[in-house]
Amino acid sequence: MFDVNELLEEAIKETDNLEDEEIFLVKDLFKGYVWNRIEVKDRLLLGTLFINYVHKGKSNLCAIEKTSSHQQQYRKNIDLQTKIQ
Structure with a gap:
C-alpha cells in the first residue's frame, strides 16, 4: 500500500x-x-494531484496534449533561473 502524497x-x-x-x-x-x-x-489520484501541482505554476512544468491512450503528457520547460546563473 502506497501513500499517494508520498x-x-x-x-x-x-x-x-x-x-x-x-x-x-x-x-x-x-x-x-x-x-x-x-x-x-491510486495512479488516477496521483495523476490528478500531479496535474493540480503543475497548474499551480510553482514549477517549470507544463501540461501539454494527451496521448492517443488519453494519458496526460507534460514538458519540463527551460529553468531560466538556472540558465542565468
Whole structure:
C-alpha cells in the first residue's frame, strides 16, 4: 500500500532529473515495477494531484496534449533561473 502524497513528492523530486524540454508521463517518473505495484485508483489520484501541482505554476512544468491512450503528457520547460546563473 502506497501513500499517494508520498508518491506525489517522489514524482516531483524526480522531475529534477529530466532534461529541459523533455516530454514525459507521470508513470515515467517511477521505475516500471514500482508503477505496476501502485493500485489503479491510486495512479488516477496521483495523476490528478500531479496535474493540480503543475497548474499551480510553482514549477517549470507544463501540461501539454494527451496521448492517443488519453494519458496526460507534460514538458519540463527551460529553468531560466538556472540558465542565468
